[in-house]
Amino acid sequence: MTESAPLQGVSLIENGWFIEKNAQWPGQANALEVKEVLLHKKTKFQDLLVFASAKHGNVIVLDGVIQITERDEMSYQEMLAHLPMFSAEKPTHVLIIGGGDGGVLREVVKHDTVEKVTWCEIDGDVVEAAKKYMPNVAIAVSNPKTELLVGDGVAFAESSKENSFDVIIVDSSDPVGPAEKLFSKEFYVNVHRILKPGGVVCSQGECLWLNEDLIDAMVTDYGACFASAEYASIQVPTYPSGQIGAFIARKAGTAGPASCRSPRREP
């Protein structure tokens, strides 16, 4: 292990509580009471911890950062999936990058317009952990419309053909670790290229209280090639500061407003 090795999840458990101390949000931490550690392993990419909490159901932690709890997962999954899905004219082919727990996939396949979901998650161990410890989140993993590719989303976007997807959803962890390259201008140039005209991308867009500079870069710089680039706020009680955002952008090419502030379809 080097000095920059990611935190070990279990080392953040003190007196029976998981305390999410992290250099990304110095001086503040969420804490959840731990009932039982269910899994702790080094995967090929990151430190994976799953624990049963006292009041929030099972919890998945990557590199010491809470990714999802069974209690409040819907607040994130629904917004990250339905914001772009209802912003697209008729989403038939959807690409999900990340989202290893399967929660965004679960929401995407609720849309009858969908014919195929290409799902590119770098860490197959996260998918397996979700299937075992969070079955109601990973419930759509075997949906016949789904093609799961375990691999690098950045490389997948580079190699995909232009005008391939109606909606792309980037459900990533924070930009420290395996998700780092998903927060770059180069990646979004490829996302733009492989979206169909009028297509929409929606990405985990970080926290207003902690990542102002990154949010600014996403909306102004990463979003520069899009017809619109916006930030939506989502409340997630178990994320740092209780808030996270969605970066949402539309490729030019269809009639109607470029903004994603109003839905283009009825549920």
Added chain:
Amino acid sequence: MTESAPLQGVSLIENGWFIEKNAQWPGQANALEVKEVLLHKKTKFQDLLVFASAKHGNVIVLDGVIQITERDEMSYQEMLAHLPMFSAEKPTHVLIIGGGDGGVLREVVKHDTVEKVTWCEIDGDVVEAAKKYMPNVAIAVSNPKTELLVGDGVAFAESSKENSFDVIIVDSSDPVGPAEKLFSKEFYVNVHRILKPGGVVCSQGECLWLNEDLIDAMVTDYGACFASAEYASIQVPTYPSGQIGAFIARKAGTAGPASCRSPRREP
């Protein structure tokens, strides 16, 4: 001390972090890194702790519950004050109940229409602590329009004349401890009585994730005698789940919509 005695603030400091464990939100806790304890005393009403945090400035804690940090205080003060102030036609006489740190007062006196603010805070020690350790929050305590009455807000509302106030703001702690009686139907019957026609009350309205039943009681039961009774959501990173609400209600008696969803005045 009896078994039901409130938590001692300093007992929640573990390994240099204040961890807000509390029976009101079991299994979850915010944690802030502590630089130095500045004050800890039992006042006549509650356990008062002030500490300097590593990243959030000074913090005031009552009965073990974080009330305010210098870093994010504006997110709460501005919403709790300006929602009712901009909902009123021409607020000249304002009553603040609670709000011992002076933050709501600071926002209220920014409105040029205001001629007098009656401020009823039960615990004078909190006002003194804010003046000393949070001077930028307590900055308007000596404002000449302000009359500070150190006393019980429930009794004050009972004894006040009808049609006295354009706006009433109830900036209370949680309904465990000195603020308990502020969460009752009887109190809001008096608030309604002492508001002028068309007047607006806005109260700390608790958290969507933790207090669904109480919010329902406020909006449907406490709000029954008002022309409108609504809930507004506020993001406060250092409150449990990162969210708190405002209960806002208007007394009948003026033209225009009863709802407070749109401002009645320009800034």
